[in-house]
Amino acid sequence: MEPAPRTQPASDQPPSTAAGDDAARPASDDATHPVGGDDGARPVGGDDAARPVAGDDAAVSEGNPRLGRGGERSPRDMVMSLAVLLVPIALLLIFYRVVLSGDAPITVDPAPTIQEAQHAAAFTVVVPQGLGDDWHTSSATFKRQSDGATLRLGYVDPDKDPVQLVESSVPTATLLPGELGENAKALGNFRSPAGVWRVYDGRPGEKALVLADQSRTIVVVGKTDMKNLETLATSLR
16 A cells, blocks of 8 residues: 655745735725825825715805896885885984974074174164064174174075174274175165165176164175065064
8 A cells, every 4th residue: 555645734835925915905095095196196086076076166056046037126026115214204303304404504592692793882773673474593692803893693584595694893994894795896786774775796606785873883694585685674673
């Protein structure tokens, strides 16, 4: 009987290298191995797979969809929005004008200033008497100067125009250029109970009445109709 062949121990057999080193790598390593250099360091099948193909603009559009034609506001909606704002404003204006008399001129009390001028006794003071309620006193000042004293009373006439009454002991030759302008021209006369007034064409748009004597000069001047100047001049007492 022939003896059985000897079997070599498994530890003595060299490892098989038929498939090479690449075959020994796990398949999972290939799936996650970086593709290319540094620029391709992202894993295949990771973030790149979820990135929108259309670029950043497409991503913005998807996150913030624009309104289509059906989502625009109609002209009727815009009118209603404006009405909500304008109606309260209109109501406030009506309340201001009707209830609070917001359009009425500001009125001051000239009595203290007139009394100051009378006590100074620099000249004889005259004041309007009997003017209607449509005349409003808007200002009143009295000033002493080296060459005299001057009382000024401002009015708003029935036509809503400003008119000024000036009474002064300053010499007429000095006073008139300052009140009427250097180019003022005499046009004629106007007679009232107080005397004969000279009519002047003053600064552009202004007319004036001037009554002068040795101790006092009175000027009524304004950008208004001549009849309003005559009414104020006639009312002086």
